[in-house]
Every structure is written in structure tokens, then in C-alpha cells.
Amino acid sequence: MTVLTCTSTRQSITLLGEPIADSGEGKVWRTNHNGYLAKIYHSPNPERVQKLAVMIAHRPKEPNSHLNHISFAWPKSVLKDAHGDCVGFLMPEIKEAKQLIDVYNPKKRKALKLDVDWRFFHTTALNIASIIEAIHISGYVLGDIKPQNILVNDRALPSIIDTDSFQVRNPKNNKVYRCLVGSEGFTPPELIDKDFSSIDQTEVHDRFRLAVIIYQLLFGGESPFAGKWTGTGDTPETNELIRQGLWLYAPNRLIQAVERTIPLEIIHPEVQRCFLKCFNDGYKNSNLRPTAGDWVKALRLAVNELTICGKVDSHYYSQTYGKCYWCDRSIKFGIDIFPGSVRPKQATVVESTSQPKLFVATKTLYRVNQQGKIITVVGKVINIHYFQQLIGRNILVAWIVGIGLLLCFIFNWSIMFSWFCSACLIVFFCALGRKLHRIKI
Numbered sequence: 072m073t074v075l076t077c078t079s080t081r082q083s084i085t086l087l088g089e090p091i092a093d094s095g096e097g098k099v100w101r102t103n104h105n106g107y108l109a110k111i112y113h114s115p116n117p118e119r120v121q122k123l124a125v126m127i128a129h130r131p132k133e134p135n136s137h138l139n140h141i142s143f144a145w146p147k148s149v150l151k152d153a154h155g156d157c158v159g160f161l162m163p164e165i166k167e168a169k170q171l172i173d174v175y176n177p178k179k180r181k182a183l184k185l186d187v188d189w190r191f192f193h194t195t196a197l198n199i200a201s202i203i204e205a206i207h208i209s210g211y212v213l214g215d216i217k218p219q220n221i222l223v224n225d226r227a228l229p230s231i232i233d234t235d236s237f238q239v240r241n242p243k244n245n246k247v248y249r250c251l252v253g254s255e256g257f258t259p260p261e262l263i264d265k266d267f268s269s270i271d272q273t274e275v276h277d278r279f280r281l282a283v284i285i286y287q288l289l290f291g292g293e294s295p296f297a298g299k300w301t302g303t304g305d306t307p308e309t310n311e312l313i314r315q316g317l318w319l320y321a322p323n324r325l326i327q328a329v330e331r332t333i334p335l336e337i338i339h340p341e342v343q344r345c346f347l348k349c350f351n352d353g354y355k356n357s358n359l360r361p362t363a364g365d366w367v368k369a370l371r372l373a374v375n376e377l378t379i380c381g382k383v384d385s386h387y388y389s390q391t392y393g394k395c396y397w398c399d400r401s402i403k404f405g406i407d408i409f410p411g412s413v414r415p416k417q418a419t420v421v422e423s424t425s426q427p428k429l430f431v432a433t434k435t436l437y438r439v440n441q442q443g444k445i446i447t448v449v450g451k452v453i454n455i456h457y458f459q460q461l462i463g464r465n466i467l468v469a470w471i472v473g474i475g476l477l478l479c480f481i482f483n484w485s486i487m488f489s490w491f492c493s494a495c496l497i498v499f500f501c502a503l504g505r506k507l508h509r510i511k512i
Contacts (some may be wrong), residue, residue, distance in 0.1 A: 075151060085103040106166075107162060115157055118248065125241045128148070142200065147160070176291075193373055193374045203216075211237050216284060217284075223289050249268060259357065260313050293333060298328055298329060341373065345366060
């Protein structure tokens with residue numbers, strides 16, 4: 072059993088059980104402090120200790136504190152061993168979350184029985200961009216953005232881990248502690264095959280990585296650099312494609328979509344423009360890549376214009392596209408990557424030309440036409456004016472029968488007449504119930 076000391080509180084921290092993660096830099100352990108993990112380095116050095124000190128002293132503002140959510144597993148305190156040497160750090164534990172790749176990959180998602188839809192991925196992408204924007208505002212560069220370093224919970228709230236690999240700049244003396252690692256398929260063209268230990272990165276480099284993550288989220292885990300190679304020779308490796316600025320929608324079209332490729336036009340036009348700016352314009356001039364803030368604005372528009380499908384309750388599509396791509400895809404390939412329940416066929420809603428239509432709703436989402444606009448309401452739609460007219464035509468009859476029955480008891484009229492009036496009242500309410508039951512929805 073290993074016992075360490077938390078330098079900020081002077082409390083003892085005990086490492087429990089076996090490591091829950093092991094990377095090239097160190098191992099991650101559970102601790103006796105609920106909600107906190109410890110990362111212990113394989114080879115701690117003064118550079119790491121100085122970097123941790125800067126990060127602990129200058130934590131970015133938590134963008135989701137109002138949701139009681141941890142957006143990044145930021146170092147909380149340095150951990151020292153019995154000799155007083157720094158061996159690692161304490162950080163918050165991200166609970167009840169999955170790696171991003173397990174969520175957006177259809178096969179992994181099915182194996183884990185995760186119930187998510189396209190709106191969930193739009194929202195997740197929006198929140199990732201928002202978190203990265205907050206990190207950039209604080210002067211940090213993430214460096215190694217990849218699906219394994221992003222967790223997401225069932226509220227579409229992401230959390231970024233492995234934060235100690237970020238590039239850190241000390242605001243007091245401008246010393247830079249560089250990010251030394253990168254991942255294939257996420258490294259911008261200008262950094263491929265470069266020595267990261269000798270390069271000061273900027274948020275412009277993170278813009279490329281963010282775009283790849285968002286693309287994978289919105290396109291079922293597909294890479295923007297995957298497709299049919301139409302050039303000479305064998306298909307180049309992913310990094311070589313990136314180096315040459317080649318992707319599915321590059322001007323030269325050396326990579327073309329295959330039959331199962333999810334097309335770019337199904338997403339909102341502003342999001343399309345962000346991808347084109349990043350991978351086409353940004354290839355020539357990296358400063359033209361959309362910022363994290365640009366992605367936030369585009370994705371917010373996209374989320375607001377998503378429409379629920381009228382046939383399958385787990386399908387969402389962009390209003391600008393005009394139809395449910397996921398229904399068409401499942402019919403064509405026999406596989407639905409967003410499986411759900413088929414909705415009952417909706418009846419036509421009859422328009423009233425005399426006055427505006429009102430609606431009553433229960434608990435199921437339905438789309439209806441109101442004053443020329445398609446809106447979504449919660450529940451089955453009932454025409455209130457039909458209901459009001461039905462009650463209005465029969466309310467007088469109800470009063471007459473009721474008064475007649477009352478007079479029978481007041482003046483002690485014959486028992487037979489009383490039974491007659493009661494029977495009339497019962498027949499009336501039975502007829503009223505049948506008419507209400509037959510209202511078209």
C-alpha cells in the first residue's frame with residue numbers, strides 16, 4: 072500500500088488496488104479520497120513539477136459549473152512521497168462517462184447498449200467546442216486532442232482528461248512547457264513529422280484537431296480522410312493524406328465518397344462551411360481555420376434547426392436538408408445506426424379557416440401544421456374547437472334533463488317519470504362519450 076502526501080492540504084493519500092489506466096507517462100490510481108484519482112509518473116522530473124505548479128496556480132474557468140459538471144480533469148495538488156519528492160498529482164475523477172469513441176462508433180455503441188441520437192452528437196460537439204474555447208481563452212493549447220482523451224456522459228456533457236499533457240505557458244516569465252505527444256489522424260499538416268519537443272504550438276493547431284473530432288461525431292465515427300483513393304499507386308497513409316491536404320471534399324477529389332459515406336450536405340450549411348474552411352482554406356493558410364468559438368456558433372445554429380423524424384422517434388435531421396437521411400439510409404442498407412421505435416401513422420389535421428387552431432397535447436412528440444408553420448408539440452393533437460362545439464350543442468339538453476329530474480324529486484312526481492328522466496340523462500352522457508372517443512387525431 073502506497074501512502075503519499077497532498078501538498079495543498081497536508082493530508083495522506085492512499086493508492087487503492089491496481090492501476091485503472093497506464094500510459095507512457097504514468098499510471099492512474101484510485102485513492103482513499105472519494106471523487107479523486109492520482110496520476111503517478113514513471114519518471115518524474117523538475118520540468119514536470121514546474122509545469123504542474125503553473126497549472127495548479129492558473130486553472131481555467133469551469134464553463135459548466137452551473138451544471139455541477141467537471142469539464143476537464145485538472146491537476147488539483149502535487150503528491151509527494153515519504154522523501155518529499157514529487158511523484159505525481161491529485162485530480163478529480165470523471166464518473167459515469169464513456170470514451171468518445173465508444174459513443175460515436177455505431178458498433179461499440181451497440182455493444183454497450185447506449186441509447187443516443189444525432190441530436191446528442193450535435194450537442195456533444197457543441198459542448199466540446201465550448202470547453203476547448205474556455206481552455207484557449209486561458210492561454211493553454213491542448214496539443215493531443217483525440218477521442219481517447221474525451222469522455223462524455225448521458226447528458227452530452229464532455230470531460231477532457233490527460234490535461235497534464237497540454238502545452239502550458241507560465242504567465243509570469245512566458246516559459247513554455249510543450250506538449251510532447253500527438254496522434255495520427257489529428258495532427259495538422261504543418262506539424263506532421265515535426266519534433267514536438269522543439270515547437271511552440273498555438274490554438275491554430277488545435278483548430279484542426281477539433282474539426283476532426285467534430286466530423287467523427289456528426290458522421291458516425293467516419294474520418295474526413297477516409298474514402299476511395301482515385302490517385303496513382305496505393306492509398307497513402309492518413310498522415311500523408313493530411314500533409315497533402317487530401318480529404319473527401321478537397322478541390323482535387325483524389326479521395327471520393329463510397330456508397331456508405333454519410334454525405335456532407337445532411338448537416339447545417341454553417342457547419343458545412345466550417346469544415347470546408349478548416350480542411351480547404353485552412354490547408355493553404357492555417358489562420359483561416361475556424362476557431363472553437365466559430366464552431367460553437369455554427370453548432371448552436373445546427374442544434375436549433377434539428378427536427379425530429381415523423382416516422383422513427385430516434386431520428387433527427389436538419390431542417391435545411393429537408394428530409395430524414397437516417398430513414399433513407401436504413402432502408403438502403405438495412406442497418407439503422409440510430410435504431411428506435413416506429414411512430415404510428417399520423418392522421419391529417421383539418422385546418423380551420425375561421426379562427427386560429429388550438430391544440431391539446433399528451434406526452435408523445437408530434438409534428439403539426441399551425442398557421443402555415445410546422446411545429447413540434449408534445450402529445451396527440453386534438454382540435455379544441457371541435458370539442459367546444461360538441462359541448463356547446465349538448466349543454467342545453469343536459470340542463471333540461473337535469474332540471475326535469477330535480478322537479479321529479481321536489482314535487483314527488485311518479486316514480487316512473489323519475490326513472491324516465493334518469494334514463495334520458497344516462498343516454499345523453501353515453502352519446503357524448505362516444506363522440507369524444509371518435510374525435511380524429
